[in-house]
Amino acid sequence: MSSEWPLWEVFIRSQHGLAHKHVGSLHAPDAGMAVRNARDVYTRRNEGVSIWVVRSADVHASAPGDREALFDPANDKVYRHPTFFPMPDEVKHI
Amino acid sequence: MYAQMIDTGLTKVADTADMSDDERAFQARIDDDVRIEPKDWMPEAYRRTLIRQIQQHAHSEVVGMLPEGNWITRAPSLARKAILMAKVQDEAGHGLYLYCAAETLGVSREQMIEDLHAGKVKYSSIFNYPTLTWADIGAVGWLVDGAAIMNQIPLCRCSFGPYARAMIRICKEESFHQRQGFDVMMSLCRGTPEQKAMAQDALDRWWWPSLMMFGPPDAASVHSAHSAKWKIKRLSNDELRQRFVDQTVPQSDYLGLRIPDDDLAWNEDRGHYDFGAIDWSEFHEVLKGHGPCNRDRMRTRVNAWEDGAWVREAAVAHAQKRDARAKAAA
């Protein structure tokens, strides 16, 4: 019997009140062990205050081939950025 | 090098003209320093080369725990023991980051471990030398981790994203390893004449194997040319070796130790140290399995894997049982 443990993706929130960030992956038999292993593998130097683990098989990703279709439409919409609208120097607090 | 003499499986470096459209687009991304991610299209030879290199690198981290683990119970103080344990634990972590990076290319963890145990994939030859005295722990941290850092820093810019990211994490941790080793050497060199002699003896034995870690001169190798083109390897073995010598000689001078090389001398014109010829026959013997500890290292790894099989299986059985219970209760 192959006893290879499933793969988990590990997310860590650092002390600075930021969002959880993907740091890597590891194998573990269940979620509890995945959290414990993540603590040993990814937080040996106080890298975080919180750990999330998600089975890699449960992650659904966009396909590399869809990159243009998904992301190019944002390219020509520069008006979504505030810098698109120059403001006169006299106008303050805007 | 933690990964030495990687075979790309290719006999010549391809011309742009011989490339398919996919290959050309791939090479263009690499030339633009765009990272390649696991699901992106890549040439089979690129994938195979990376699997080989990352896997060898991972095995080196794991087997590399053995010579140092050998001294944990005999460290001369509680502080040194705690430090050495932390260092060895880091190496386990390095192995795990790297196995995961290799797995993104479609090879399983079990397959990699089987390949190591079957002798199909190597680990760095440096770990086939024994750690005979406590000073060897100092020399290993200072020289072996020092050489590893030299080799790993350029890999942080490797074209394959998961490998580069693993290397960034590893490099952050490595300088502690090198410094704790140098610290051990400093203590010994400031100690009794016997302690200083022990430090010298360790340097005498580790110097040449450390220089061999960078691998044979690679100027003429097709594999190196390919790895360079793919930005898997960014500096030649000889460049890295020279940097290592240049940085290490003044450190050895500071310790008041003598590097065991009569030809070692500062070359004003080159702005580098000249050093003696390396005995590559020794390197190839160790690579073939005839180093002082090859058999012992492999036996230890295989035993650890086999003796741990019941634990891995029990953990899966336990997880399945709890799953089933939770489903029944729902």
Ligand SMILES: [Fe+2]
């Ligand atoms: Fe390491």
Ligand SMILES: [Fe+2]
């Ligand atoms: Fe290290």
